[in-house]
Amino acid sequence: MTFEPKIVGFLCNWCSYTGADLAGTARIKYAPNIHVIRVMCSGRVDPTFVLKALESGADGVLIAGCHPGDCHYQEGNYSALRRYHLLKKMLSDFGVEEGRVRLEWISASEGDRFAQVVNDMTAQVRALGPFHRQKAPAEQATAETASKAS
Numbered sequence: 001m002t003f004e005p006k007i008v009g010f011l012c013n014w015c016s017y018t019g020a021d022l023a024g025t026a027r028i029k030y031a032p033n034i035h036v037i038r039v040m041c042s043g044r045v046d047p048t049f050v051l052k053a054l055e056s057g058a059d060g061v062l063i064a065g066c067h068p069g070d071c072h073y074q075e076g077n078y079s080a081l082r083r084y085h086l087l088k089k090m091l092s093d094f095g096v097e098e099g100r101v102r103l104e105w106i107s108a109s110e111g112d113r114f115a116q117v118v119n120d121m122t123a124q125v126r127a128l129g130p131f132h133r134q135k136a137p138a139e140q141a142t143a144e145t146a147s148k149a150s
Ligand code: FES
Pocket: 012, 013, 014, 015, 016, 040, 041, 042, 043, 064, 065, 066, 070, 071, 072, 073, 076, 077
């Protein structure tokens, strides 16, 4: 049995979500592993959303927004890009593999690109395997105590 990753996709309403919609209406096939959450702008994606998704069972997280210069809120995607670089650094420090979190620019007319990104990311995360989140120290201590008692 092959591992099928769960990928959470935060898609901006104006470009990427519409691109995903176009992929659907154009009947472009893509991996069913993505669970889409529509946000108004990629700049709305707080890094804690990504951490929460990983903590809640996602194996990968995609953030997708309008191309640079096309954000409907002027600079939301630039904020997303700055946060993404910081988030990547932090995740790397925590030992989270490189390909689990991705930021992509997908316009409303790029249904084929949306499908390609989802397929690429699904293959990449599938190759990485399931995400094993680090347990919080308190959780770890409880688990160790329980295993010693049994
Ligand atoms: S509205 Fe799409 S990234 Fe800001």
